[in-house]
Amino acid sequence: MVDMEVEDVIEPVSVLEILSTDALRLHSTYYHIRGVQGVFSRNLSAPLTDRTTQVYASIAEIDNQDNPHLGDAVMTVHDVVPLDGQRVIVRGEVSWPAPLNVRVNMFFANQVE
Template structure:
């Protein structure tokens, strides 16, 4: 089966095709998949952060105790290593945020991985839009 994706090289890269472009004729709208589309002008935007120690794969549940987080909230999460004074810095560890799940009860679950053999201090930064 032929792929519906084409690849192009991005200027300034090493020559490895790194971006997949979706051909216009293969794009479908949410309505074509029978999904409910919820969109509009944001009614609230706020941020939150939490610091913790960890290493390896993790799942972190943050309970914000507000009705402003629900299953339809748009939540972006970034992660950074912290120095001994609690300041963000770019260390040698690779850290990934894999999944972000806003829940109807105000919880946000983040699955990620701290690719380091020993425990590191890290910060999860949240931006929540409704």
């Protein structure tokens, strides 16, 4: 596993609570990651999450105004690992000869105990 220091944690751009009931909590967030090329792993701050959270992720290239768009680079999400301490490690890949800026979108589902 990739071991990352606390100062390497990337904070979310936005957190949106979708649903919160006595049994279920759903929320989403996204992150901007700059200068990504090849296989990468990042330590993301993920409010309201722990190791039991179900996490779904997608990735897209962003332009200079941080708007997602479909570029020519192939991008994939390889692994998404929710951790205690409100963190998620994501591993992905950007197949392009130069570094690109990307947005990682995440959707979280928690059972409330």
